[in-house]
Amino acid sequence: MMDNIMIIFITLLASAFFSGMEIAFVSSNNLKIELDRSKGLLSGKILSRFNQHPSKFIGALLLGNNVALVIYGIAMADLLSSYITSILPQYLVSEITILIIQTIIATLIILFTAEFLPKVLFRQRPNAILNFFAIPAFIFYYLFFPVIWLFTGISGWLLKLIFGVKSLEQAYVFTPIDLNDYIRNFGGETSNADDVAQEIQMVQNALDFTNVKLRACMFPRPEISAVEENESLDDLRKVFIETGFSKVLIYKESIDNIIGYIHSSDLFKNPRDIPSITRSVFYVPETMLANDVLSMFFKQHKSI
Structure with a gap:
């Protein structure tokens, strides 16, 4: 029993990690990542590589999450089986009943601890989270890379054959949204924040200008x-x-x-x-x- 509890705890952490990293990656500011890379930060270099191959990185996270969920399901079923059998009336004990109860309990636990909670937390400060977990993510990425490379290669070939799509990977193009998001979230990080406040405001006004109507300028x-x-x-x-x-x-x-x-x-x-x-x-x-x-x-x- 203790072994199953330990396995369940570890797989829940792993699933939470993969789910949280996925939402952090898609919510992150790519301009901040590239600026960190230009500063020579190791996390910036790792995350920049992920940005160059986003489908492979997302695929690695999904694969890791699925592996964790499978192991979690096996351990959870083994842990709950005898307990459910002991508390159920004899006339309700059957494989189908036990399976349904196991599924409901396991699903509720995984939805809250490994899906909802980590995604809410990781979305709050996605770039900081990515920087902190960059090295573990890098390890898992290359651990799953052979499988991901095979499946992305097959899917890319099928997309090209059926729909004429040349590649799953597309070079990311920075937009004013990235700059606006960077200024809003990271504009105050400099040590001389007071000195650059005016410049930041000027850039912010320039970005907001595209949405300003003449009525506001009258x-x-x-x-x-x-x-x-x-x-x-x-x-x-x-x-x-x-x-x-x-x-x-x-x-x-x-x-x-x-x-x-x-x-x-x-x-x-x-x-x-x-x-x-x-x-x-x-x-x-x-x-x-x-x-x-x-x-x-x-x-x-x-x-x-």
């Missing part, structure tokens, strides 16, 4: 600096000096009727009046993304 009506088209050039110069802006909006009769804008450099052309140097504006809905409007400016060689 100024309140009383804060708009504009000049009526019939005002004098001296009044226009005064507005440029007071605001320090390089461009001033021009309206007709009401500030709600914007007809264009004037660049400060246009005043050096000796204009006769404001309408003669007023440049046209284009109108866009306030629900439009600011990033799309900025792209329009670039295409039309205009500045904000």
Whole structure:
């Protein structure tokens, strides 16, 4: 009995390890892994290798988990068999009844201790967990590698033959999501965090800019600096000096009727009046993304 209890305990730990590592791997920040590798960290080098062959690494984790579950099931059945027989009424004792009860008990234990709990815990800090368990994962990876290599090779051949898929392995391409996640979770790790706070905020704003709508960039009506088209050039110069802006909006009769804008450099052309140097504006809905409007400016060689 003690041997079975020890086997069950070890296999539960192994299953929890493989399940947790799987969720940590798919939840990890790949940019952080590559930065750790560039720093020469052993864990970073190991995890970077896993990133180069993700299907093989996931396959090794699944294989290890299945092996642990099989051994756990055998030990659990041996442990529970005599106990269940002793407590059940004689008329209920049968192989099917014992099997059903063994399955229910074993499944409930494995679901909580080796599936739900480790996945919740490992997902909290996936990169830290991966770094801590990188060496054990590396050992299991190469222990199961011959079997994984065989099965991934067969599956890759079948996919190519049937569906025309060339390879299971695809080079990972970093996206703004990786950078955004890295800044959010690891931006404060530097010793001079206060010095880089402004730079981090600038990068964060640049990443968030793709989701910003024009409505969020609009100024309140009383804060708009504009000049009526019939005002004098001296009044226009005064507005440029007071605001320090390089461009001033021009309206007709009401500030709600914007007809264009004037660049400060246009005043050096000796204009006769404001309408003669007023440049046209284009109108866009306030629900439009600011990033799309900025792209329009670039295409039309205009500045904000």
